[in-house]
Amino acid sequence: MSERFCYRCGISESEGGPLIEGLCQVCYRKENPVLLIGDEINTELCQNCGSYRKRGIWVDPKSYELEELIFEVAENALLEELEDSFSDKIREYEVLTPDELEEIDDLPVGRAVVSFEPVDFHIEHFPAIIVYEVRVKARTHELQRELHDESKRVTVYVRQTVCPRCQKFLGGYFEAILQVRAEGRPLSDEERKAIGKLVEEKVDEIMRKDRMGFIQDTIEKEEGLDFYMGSTSSARKIAQAIKERFGGTISEAYELVGMDRQTSREVYRTSVSVRIPKFRKGDIVSDRKGNVYEVEKVDGKGLTLRNLENWENEHLDWKTARREQVDTVEHEESEAMVTSVTPGEVQLMDMGNYETYELNRPPFEVSEGEVYRMVRVGRRRYFRSRK
Numbered sequence: 001m002s003e004r005f006c007y008r009c010g011i012s013e014s015e016g017g018p019l020i021e022g023l024c025q026v027c028y029r030k031e032n033p034v035l036l037i038g039d040e041i042n043t044e045l046c047q048n049c050g051s052y053r054k055r056g057i058w059v060d061p062k063s064y065e066l067e068e069l070i071f072e073v074a075e076n077a078l079l080e081e082l083e084d085s086f087s088d089k090i091r092e093y094e095v096l097t098p099d100e101l102e103e104i105d106d107l108p109v110g111r112a113v114v115s116f117e118p119v120d121f122h123i124e125h126f127p128a129i130i131v132y133e134v135r136v137k138a139r140t141h142e143l144q145r146e147l148h149d150e151s152k153r154v155t156v157y158v159r160q161t162v163c164p165r166c167q168k169f170l171g172g173y174f175e176a177i178l179q180v181r182a183e184g185r186p187l188s189d190e191e192r193k194a195i196g197k198l199v200e201e202k203v204d205e206i207m208r209k210d211r212m213g214f215i216q217d218t219i220e221k222e223e224g225l226d227f228y229m230g231s232t233s234s235a236r237k238i239a240q241a242i243k244e245r246f247g248g249t250i251s252e253a254y255e256l257v258g259m260d261r262q263t264s265r266e267v268y269r270t271s272v273s274v275r276i277p278k279f280r281k282g283d284i285v286s287d288r289k290g291n292v293y294e295v296e297k298v299d300g301k302g303l304t305l306r307n308l309e310n311w312e313n314e315h316l317d318w319k320t321a322r323r324e325q326v327d328t329v330e331h332e333e334s335e336a337m338v339t340s341v342t343p344g345e346v347q348l349m350d351m352g353n354y355e356t357y358e359l360n361r362p363p364f365e366v367s368e369g370e371v372y373r374m375v376r377v378g379r380r381r382y383f384r385s386r387k
């Protein structure tokens, strides 16, 4: 039987074989390299927010510490480039550490393992430059005696840019206005503080998924707060969170603000309004039957009221509260001391003008000498709380 020879270098099959596609083992590996990545890669990160493109989509970085951030961006670009420039014969690959890769001496056909490590870098200023040593081991043919084992130095340049989101943010862009108001009164200082905190927390949460969910500006108005938001969906989510916490209603309005010159379509701005209830903890209210209550709690579900007749709590959902015509009621507040208690009556002395008056004995414990905060609605007086 006649001996075959490598058509590239002429070595005999018995010495350099088995031949693959007419080539000896060494020439086969040389003619079929797997690591086809170029010498240089250019990539960028947003100088405002640190985001960078992952497969074309801007994403927030894992780390905001500048050095870590630069390496994160550079490695992402290197890996994307590697993946795109493997030989067609590689169907799957895995990233290993250089030490792990060193240990690998066999692989199934079509599989590659890759490692990379920075061997030189200059990251004090932009463009940051990182030189990576990249090494790949792979098998592309079942007759291979040895794996492909290729190394290359690749330089990654990381430049600064401004991402599209930050271009909009820095340009003053907003898509929606979130208005927070209270029904029939201005927002109190405590409410403004609590709402401001809630909005901040909610925006942080939203921004993890919706990069346009930012607050462009917050305007303090006499009647309430206006938040200029980067996205309408963010404004809606925050309105919902405020409603869940404080109760109230949400409404939307659209305003034509102009024409998009590129698409010649009309551009609308959305106003999302959340109107929290006028009731606050401590308010004195009455219902359609004339019962008088102190508001104990207000939230998204409804009202907890304390009936001042018997000091018992009742919970009303918002629908019931409307049906029962719960509303604030005009009243006077005073303080009074219990001067005597009989089985049916209590005598009190007003601490302001020292006048005395009698009330039916309430269904809770009352003792002589105690001072009470009193509420008067019309001609009736109620015990509000022990002082």
Ligand SMILES: [Zn+2]
Binding pocket: 006, 007, 008, 009, 010, 011, 016, 023, 024, 025, 026, 027, 028
């Ligand atoms: Zn050869």
Ligand SMILES: [Zn+2]
Binding pocket: 046, 047, 048, 049, 050, 051, 162, 163, 164, 165, 166, 167
């Ligand atoms: Zn940005």
